[in-house]
Amino acid sequence: MRLHKEGTVSIILALIFGSFLIYLSTIFSEYFIVQLILQLGAIYVVWMVVYFFRKPHRTCSPIEGNVYSPVDGKVVAIERVFEDEYLKAECIQISVFMSPFNVHINWSPVSGIVKYFKYHPGKFLVAWHPKSSTLNERTTYVVENENGKSVLFRQIAGALARRIVHYKEENDQMGACEEFGFIKFGSRVDVFLPVDAKVQVELDQKVQGRRSILAEF
Numbered sequence: 001m002r003l004h005k006e007g008t009v010s011i012i013l014a015l016i017f018g019s020f021l022i023y024l025s026t027i028f029s030e031y032f033i034v035q036l037i038l039q040l041g042a043i044y045v046v047w048m049v050v051y052f053f054r055k056p057h058r059t060c061s062p063i064e065g066n067v068y069s070p071v072d073g074k075v076v077a078i079e080r081v082f083e084d085e086y087l088k089a090e091c092i093q094i095s096v097f098m099s100p101f102n103v104h105i106n107w108s109p110v111s112g113i114v115k116y117f118k119y120h121p122g123k124f125l126v127a128w129h130p131k132s133s134t135l136n137e138r139t140t141y142v143v144e145n146e147n148g149k150s151v152l153f154r155q156i157a158g159a160l161a162r163r164i165v166h167y168k169e170e171n172d173q174m175g176a177c178e179e180f181g182f183i184k185f186g187s188r189v190d191v192f193l194p195v196d197a198k199v200q201v202e203l204d205q206k207v208q209g210r211r212s213i214l215a216e217f
Contacts, residue, residue: 001050001054002055002057003050003055004053004054004105004182006165006182006184007050007053010049010052010053011053014045014046014048014049015046017042018042018043018045018046021039021042022038022039022042024038025039025042048100051101052100052104053104054103055103055105058209058211060107060176060177060210060211062111062175062176062177064111064145065216066176066213066215066216066217067110067151067191067193067197067214067215067216067217068108068109068176068177068209068210068211068212068213068214069096069107069201069207069208069211069212069213070106070107070109070153070180070189070191071096071098071103071104071105071106071107071189071207072098072102072103072104072208072209073096073097073102073188073189073206074096074099074204074205074206075094075096075202075203075205075206075207076096076203076204077095078093078094078095078199078202078203079092079093080092080093081192083152083192085140085152086140086142086152087142087150087192091152091192091195092193092194092197092215093190093191093193094190094191094193094201094214094215095188095189095190095191096189096207098187098188098189104182104183104184104187105179105209106155106179106181106182107177107180107209108143108174108176108177108180109143109153109191110143110145110151110176111143111145111146111174111175111176111178112143112144112145112146112151112173113144113174114141114142114143114168114170114171114172114174115142115144115170116142116170117139117141117142117166117169117170118139118140119138119139119166120138120139120140121137136157137156137157137164138154138155139154139164139166140153140154141153141166141168141180143174147217149194149217150194151191151192153190153192154190155181155187155189156183156187156188156189157183163184164181164183164184164187165181165182165184166180167180167181168180168181191214193214196217197215197217198215198217200215200216201215
């Protein structure tokens with residue numbers, strides 16, 4: 001299993017903590033149940049952190065006009081909204097929620113030039129909260145494709161996610177399905193599309209980043 005570079009520090013800390021639990025278990029050698037709980041706890045903590053930072057091998061041959069899911073997770077919102085940060089227009093919003101068990105790598109849904117990027121400090125409401133899109137810590141990207149269509153997408157921190165990582169800035173070229181960031185421990189990504197986009201997913205549908213098609217132009 002390949003591991004993502006963003007997990008290096010977390011995995012080392014998990015190994016240290018797991019080793020400490022194993023050491024504690026030796027102190028309670030006369031108490032089998034306590035010893036077993038500590039040892040199993042050590043294994044579980046290390047396994048969970050390693051599993052969270054897994055990096056699956058996925059190929060992608062982007063097709064122009066497709067909008068790909070930027071993350072693994074479940075579609076929790078499909079609605080028509082007014083996007084007032086940059087686009088200043090009616091849009092179709094598709095939101096994908098990631099549980100701690102999902103892969104948390106973020107891939108670009110479309111290709112083009114990054115016309116806008118901004119980091120917003122904020123709260124840490126649960127990621128499925130309706131106001132998390134505007135109140136939580138988040139980053140906003142706007143990518144314009146070669147046909148002049150703009151797609152806005154946001155990385156949103158959740159109650160557990162305390163760090164958003166991003167790799168692109170304004171004026172950078174962004175390829176569809178290209179990795180552009182990572183969100184640690186449970187979060188959400190919102191995608192805002194032109195109203196003429198044809199949505200290809202349904203509420204509560206499970207999607208995979210770099211594979212599932214959210215919409216088509």
